[in-house]
Amino acid sequence: MKAYILMILGAAVLSAFASVMAPEKWRSYVRLVTGVVILSCAASPIAGLLSENGGFHIPELSSAQSYDNRAYTRAVEEELTKRVEEDIEARMERRYGINISAKALININENNEIEGVERITVRGRLPDAAKRELCGIYGVDMIYEE
Numbered sequence: 001m002k003a004y005i006l007m008i009l010g011a012a013v014l015s016a017f018a019s020v021m022a023p024e025k026w027r028s029y030v031r032l033v034t035g036v037v038i039l040s041c042a043a044s045p046i047a048g049l050l051s052e053n054g055g056f057h058i059p060e061l062s063s064a065q066s067y068d069n070r071a072y073t074r075a076v077e078e079e080l081t082k083r084v085e086e087d088i089e090a091r092m093e094r095r096y097g098i099n100i101s102a103k104a105l106i107n108i109n110e111n112n113e114i115e116g117v118e119r120i121t122v123r124g125r126l127p128d129a130a131k132r133e134l135c136g137i138y139g140v141d142m143i144y145e146e
Contacts (some may be wrong), residue, residue: 004045011041073112081106084117084138092122092130100124104138121146 015034022030081104088102100122107118117138123146126134131143 007044008038008041011038073108073114077106077108077114080114084120088120088122088134091134092126095133096127096130098124098126098130100126119144 011034015031015038018030018034019027084104084106085102088104089100092098092100092102101124103121103123104117105119105121107115109115117140120134120138120140121144125145126143134143135141
């Protein structure tokens with residue numbers, strides 16, 4: 001809460017300083033822009049609440065998992081895989097009216113860095129346009145069908 005109040009006070013002080021320093025004919029524009037900045041600072045907690053529901057969730061690790069160097073990467077990989085699969089299924093339903101089941105494989109390098117989607121396998125038939133779309137979105141060479 002202290003950081004939130006300091007952020008708003010800092011934005012207000014900078015706003016006042018910018019308004020005083022601006023030439024007379026620009027002052028109304030400077031006040032408008034700085035007012036928007038102050039409002040966005042004040043609304044930042046609301047944006048944080050909204051993003052928790054629809055945003056990307058990074059799972060927390062228990063103390064037993066914290067000793068494993070790859071545990072965090074695996075947890076993020078599982079969440080990313082789930083999100084990619086859900087996105088593919090929803091996109092195909094929405095754009096093409098196709099009900100499929102998708103499986104994604106995420107590529108992780110030797111430094112435990114996620115490099116992207118390595119392979120997508122779908123259960124069901126996709127039109128060529130849908131395959132091209134998924135290849136473009138996820139950067140894979142081809143879509144495998146079961």
